[in-house]
Amino acid sequence: MSVEPAVRTPGDPQEGGRPDPPGTRSVWAPLRPLVRRLHFYAGVLIAPFLLVAATTGLLYAASYQVEKIVYAEELRVPVGGSELPVSRQVTAARDAHPEGEVAAVRPSPEDGATTRVLLSGVPGVNPDHTLAVFVDPYTGEVTGALEQYGSTGALPLRTWIDELHRDLHLGQPGRLYSELAASWLWVTAGGGVVLWFGRRRARRRIRGATGRRRTLSLHGTVGVWAAAGLFVVSATGLTWSTYAGQNVTELREAVGQTTPVLDSGSSSGGEHAEHMGAGAPAGAPGEDIGLDAALSTARAERLSNPVEIVPPADSSGYVVRQIQRSWPEKQDAVAIDPATGEVTDVVRFADYPVLAKLTRWGIDAHTGVLFGLLNQLALVALCSGLILLIVLGYRMWWQRGRGSAFGRPLPRGAWQKVPPQVLVPLMAAVAVLGYFVPLLGIPLAAFLALDIVLGEYAYRRGRRSYAAAD
Structure with a gap:
């Protein structure tokens, strides 16, 4: 200084x-x-x-406010009468972009906001990023597709500035x-x-x-x-x-203050995890309750918007987690059996250890989303x-x-x-x-x-x- x-x-x-x-x-x-x-x-x-x-x-x-202006056509649509089922919105996104696999779905969090269908393994897209396909939740029309990075859903402009600041x-x-x-x-x-x-x-x-x-x-x-x-x-x-x-992480582990990990049969978890692995496409053959039923089950567990749904991958089930990083934070998550629809594990942000909460709040304040x-x-x-x-x-x-x-x-x-x-x-x-x-x-x-x-x-x-x- x-x-x-x-x-x-x-x-x-x-x-x-x-x-x-x-x-x-x-x-x-x-x-x-x-x-x-x-x-x-x-x-x-x-x-x-x-x-x-x-x-x-x-x-x-x-960049947060600039992003809303630059990508307004992808992010906002006129408010309609009622929203289509999430599965139909995913089908519309897959019809427009059959490449890659569905890694996660972020249903419209509020009136006038589009749904994001996140595709991984898309040619030409950074392996650490996903292709976000934006869908009008009222009509099923695809309004655009942009590369997305991180748990805050950074689009190309903010991603470029983020990487400039970071490295x-x-x-x-x-x-x-x-x-x-x-x-x-x-x-x-x-x-x-x-x-x-x-x-x-x-x-x-x-x-x-x-x-x-x-x-x-x-x-x-x-x-x-x-x-x-x-x-x-x-x-x-x-x-x-x-x-x-890394030293901070080891210290937290030594005192038992790490972020709880949802037992979903996969390796996701932690405040720095960005996305789950590539999931199977929605509506795959076999016993599967589907995206809509999984979302309904998560709602019954008091998971309100905004949420992200991760389809089953390998031996894991559905994962539905809240993704609101602004105050009050919504970070609850549930794992759901894809065959029975039963909740197999729940992690509540209220149950996080003190240092895990402080880390989450600190990171979100640093990145400008907490308030x-x-x-x-x-x-x-x-x-x-x-x-x-x-x-x-x-x-x-x-x-x-x-x-x-x-x-x-x-x-x-x-x-x-x-x-x-x-x-x-x-x-x-x-x-x-x-x-x-x-x-x-x-x-x-x-x-x-x-x-x-x-x-x-x-x-x-x-x-x-x-x-x-x-």
């Missing part, structure tokens, strides 16, 4: 501030320069990654950028807040300030207001990252605030040179001022944290190594200059 924190703060003679009176120095006094230096380096070196993540995140937050369209290696940004976002935000509240109240005023001090004051004010949201975005982003996310439009507007404001913080931070770095040296770094040796009884536990805590969040620990170790090398080089050069002068 910030590329250069407060200068001339109280108790820091090196920066021109007034030293603390004798007997009043606390543990914070020697830690302040260390936090300032970490905040500075994190801002200078990590801010470009944060800027990309914030910009693409801003686009993604806005810059570089695949698995590209995900390292977003994990690096999420790993350091809370550190830069937390460091900025600590430094801001460590300054005297009189030095936090914007009115009347000019130049670098005004930039610093504006940067600090925006950062303090945005800090809570940035912490949430950072934590939730790490939950499904490559390395830190709908309000959530998306909050993300737009948060991403815009982060972009402003980065721009102001780099401006402070420029102003720090005072026209003679661009971006002068902060002095070294801050860690030497920290008492051993504070430094040793702090280093141990950082080591543990770095182990669980590798893309925080590895860059931090690299920063320290580089700083030591540069410091040693400067020291030796100074010794040679001194010897030459003698």
Whole structure:
């Protein structure tokens, strides 16, 4: 975030501030320069990654509303008298698109919304995606077909922006950028807040300030207001990252807080599962109650719209699950025997463990669906605030040179001022944290190594200059 924190703060003679009176120095006094230096380096070196993540995140937050406009013809139809049975809608979709297999069906969730018949194994469609065939629930007319990804039903525009935000369209290696940004976002935000509240109240005023001090004051004010949201975005982003996310999953497993899995004879389940495997076409020969009966059974189990129906595959039965990610969340699911129509298993969101619920809520808040439009507007404001913080931070770095040296770094040796009884536990805590969040620990170790090398080089050069002068 910030590329250069407060200068001339109280108790820091090196920066021109007034030293603390004798007997009043606390543990914070020697830690302040260390936090300032970490905040500075994190801002200078990590801010470009944060800027990309914030910009693409801003686009993604806005994509929900844009998607409704761009794909209005596929998503909306005039409200009719009564809806056709789901099986007839699927038949209409298969007549228009006989390729692939029916992976799932999402019946019209509200008046005027189309039904989505999701086909897997369609030539030319990404294997991780499905082809969504949109059907008018009142007439059975197919209004279009688009590639769809994810449990939120992202269509091509939102999918492209989502992948840009997640991995810059570089695949698995590209995900390292977003994990690096999420790993350091809370550190830069937390460091900025600590430094801001460590300054005297009189030095936090914007009115009347000019130049670098005004930039610093504006940067600090925006950062303090945005800090809570940035912490949430950072934590939730790490939950499904490559390395830190795996550690979070293992921790949840160790304490028995994983998401319950519906026993349907298949391997589906979990908050990151996108789609079941390819199912048999609706109305296959043999004993099968059919899609309509399965949906009716799920309704009897209090599964209200929106829902997704997954046809039987191999030895599994029908799976009907709620797919509403907005508040209040609807995540109940039932498994139904295709021969008898009996419910064989039920999973209720109310019965999820605490960490499973928090993970679900966190992910949905991060992706902008938990509170709908309000959530998306909050993300737009948060991403815009982060972009402003980065721009102001780099401006402070420029102003720090005072026209003679661009971006002068902060002095070294801050860690030497920290008492051993504070430094040793702090280093141990950082080591543990770095182990669980590798893309925080590895860059931090690299920063320290580089700083030591540069410091040693400067020291030796100074010794040679001194010897030459003698």
